[in-house]
Amino acid sequence: MSEFILETTGLTKEFKGFVAVSNVDLKVRRGDIHALIGPNGAGKTTVFNLLTKFLPPTSGRIMFDGQDITHEAPAATARRGLVRSFQISATFPHLTVMENVRIGLQRKLGTAFHFWRSKKSLDMLNGEAMALLDAVDLTQFADTVTAEMPYGRKRALEIATTLALDPPMMLLDEPTQGMGNEDIGRVVELIRKVSAQRTILMVEHNLSVVAHLCNRITVLTRGSVLAEGSYAEVSKNPKVLEAYVGSDDMNDAHH
Amino acid sequence: MTNNDSMFARAMPALMTGLFVLGLVAPFMMYPTFLMKMLCFGLFACAFNLLLGFAGLLSFGHAAFLGSAGYICGMLVRDLGVTPELGILGGTLAAGALGWVFGVLAIRRTGIYFAMITLALSQMVYFIVLQWKATGGEDGLQGVPRGHLFGVIDLSNNLAMYYLVFAVFCIGFFIIHRAIHSPFGEILKAIRENEPRAVSLGYDVAKFKLLAFVISASLAGMAGATKTLVFQLASLTDVHWHMSGEVVLMTLLGGLGTIFGPLVGASVIVALQSELADKVGSWVTVIMGVIFVLCVLLFRRGIVGELQALIRRSGVN
Numbered sequence A: 001m002s003e004f005i006l007e008t009t010g011l012t013k014e015f016k017g018f019v020a021v022s023n024v025d026l027k028v029r030r031g032d033i034h035a036l037i038g039p040n041g042a043g044k045t046t047v048f049n050l051l052t053k054f055l056p057p058t059s060g061r062i063m064f065d066g067q068d069i070t071h072e073a074p075a076a077t078a079r080r081g082l083v084r085s086f087q088i089s090a091t092f093p094h095l096t097v098m099e100n101v102r103i104g105l106q107r108k109l110g111t112a113f114h115f116w117r118s119k120k121s122l123d124m125l126n127g128e129a130m131a132l133l134d135a136v137d138l139t140q141f142a143d144t145v146t147a148e149m150p151y152g153r154k155r156a157l158e159i160a161t162t163l164a165l166d167p168p169m170m171l172l173d174e175p176t177q178g179m180g181n182e183d184i185g186r187v188v189e190l191i192r193k194v195s196a197q198r199t200i201l202m203v204e205h206n207l208s209v210v211a212h213l214c215n216r217i218t219v220l221t222r223g224s225v226l227a228e229g230s231y232a233e234v235s236k237n238p239k240v241l242e243a244y245v246g247s248d249d250m251n252d253a254h255h
Numbered sequence B: 001m002t003n004n005d006s007m008f009a010r011a012m013p014a015l016m017t018g019l020f021v022l023g024l025v026a027p028f029m030m031y032p033t034f035l036m037k038m039l040c041f042g043l044f045a046c047a048f049n050l051l052l053g054f055a056g057l058l059s060f061g062h063a064a065f066l067g068s069a070g071y072i073c074g075m076l077v078r079d080l081g082v083t084p085e086l087g088i089l090g091g092t093l094a095a096g097a098l099g100w101v102f103g104v105l106a107i108r109r110t111g112i113y114f115a116m117i118t119l120a121l122s123q124m125v126y127f128i129v130l131q132w133k134a135t136g137g138e139d140g141l142q143g144v145p146r147g148h149l150f151g152v153i154d155l156s157n158n159l160a161m162y163y164l165v166f167a168v169f170c171i172g173f174f175i176i177h178r179a180i181h182s183p184f185g186e187i188l189k190a191i192r193e194n195e196p197r198a199v200s201l202g203y204d205v206a207k208f209k210l211l212a213f214v215i216s217a218s219l220a221g222m223a224g225a226t227k228t229l230v231f232q233l234a235s236l237t238d239v240h241w242h243m244s245g246e247v248v249l250m251t252l253l254g255g256l257g258t259i260f261g262p263l264v265g266a267s268v269i270v271a272l273q274s275e276l277a278d279k280v281g282s283w284v285t286v287i288m289g290v291i292f293v294l295c296v297l298l299f300r301r302g303i304v305g306e307l308q309a310l311i312r313r314s315g316v317n
């Protein structure tokens, strides 16, 4: 088994002549919480879209767990265990919280195409679904229609739904975006907890979250990798500091 | 909201039983032929609703399934002498196969492109039916005998025929109802709610849509095949794009995405057509158009949808 669970070589994406992701060689070590940071429009979400096959790359190669997945269908990549969340909250709004998690759990039953079977057959997943909801502190919301929950809770639900697949690798696109400090603290603890048996690659703007949570950081600017290393290394890198000029984020995070 | 939904869920068995009993005694109160027409179009609309209301796919070629199954059933029964139930089965399977072809070609497109591809394909089916000798060209397929069900029960008896149609409707309705409330139906709902998320959870969205399309096409075919036996005729109007439009109207009028809406919508349209046909002649088309516009502008949720909303509101207060 290779040290790196995910490796890209020369990953590039052009949109009509505009290069959003340029020649990115990214290596994510198994078991790491790896952060992908960079200013707005740097291409972080586009990298996620490429890794999870939501967009085809213009050139380059993606290896996951020793397999070339560059030309795989997005659902197939997800089934391999490389599962993403989205920058904007991605739930099934008119399903209940419990039903949302069950959609994630349902696949392993192998009955997803069974249109002749009663959906009561899914009740056997309820226990497991409740355990997942418990892990993200949503037990009391189990029967709530998802659209009616506050934003922070929806993000927690997303993580629970992703965890339902028990994926070896999770990609989280700004899991703390738009949250108050209390919610952020909860999500950070959650991510730390679930990172035990898996690899996490996350986009995060909040650098204090990055500093406390992530053991490796890749800085992306204008589509290219600017720097990579531990938080201490990266935050001292003059090129990185320059890229972050005008935002005091980098300094704030130290204290 | 949750409470009201479970209120509807609790009322459902009683409502279903009531309607079932009504269906059993109806031919003693109304013309069986009229009822049979209602049930055939009702099933057609329910099948269409499975696709649009629950999978979010707007097909504008559903006449191809209704019509071609009607022709296949007619040819099987009239020209090959098979029994009526096998005729219906043959028509249903043929429509399902045709639905698979349509689906494979159209499913990766969305919205208006999806609708246009289904329309274009159904026009090809229309053309074949029009040109082919075996289908009787402009005259349609005439003189289809109703025959004996299982070789035993004489269907030329209108009451016997009615109960066959009613049984077919109930089977089709049950299949749709079950599909909606199945593990498959849950994924379909998830896809409609948030397709990228469903993909990111590992579901091959195209395959789910394709299966929904094939089920819908098969049941539309089942309705068409049964209708051929009722009227002893398969005609070009059943494969014409007008029919594809009419089923959209029936579904929207009754209530998109509701269980009973399409049946109600189909009944209203069929009743209006038979009431108005001899009184206003071709103005029927204009009246249908006006209804459609009113429905889209004022009653977005359709008859059943508006009723449900009314009950919900009065339940809250």
Ligand SMILES: Nc1ncnc2c1ncn2[C@@H]1O[C@H](COP(=O)(O)OP(=O)(O)OP(=O)(O)O)[C@@H](O)[C@H]1O
Pocket: A015, A020, A038, A039, A040, A041, A042, A043, A044, A045, A046, A047, A087
């Ligand atoms: N589908 C697309 N078509 C054209 N341009 C796109 C597309 N998706 C992204 N871009 C462009 O690519 C660049 C990178 O966008 P991306 O969303 O990956 O940035 P990001 O690093 O995630 O930014 P943010 O921090 O704001 O989320 C932006 O300039 C964006 O406008």
Ligand SMILES: [Mg+2]
Pocket: A044, A045, A046, A087
């Ligand atoms: Mg982004």
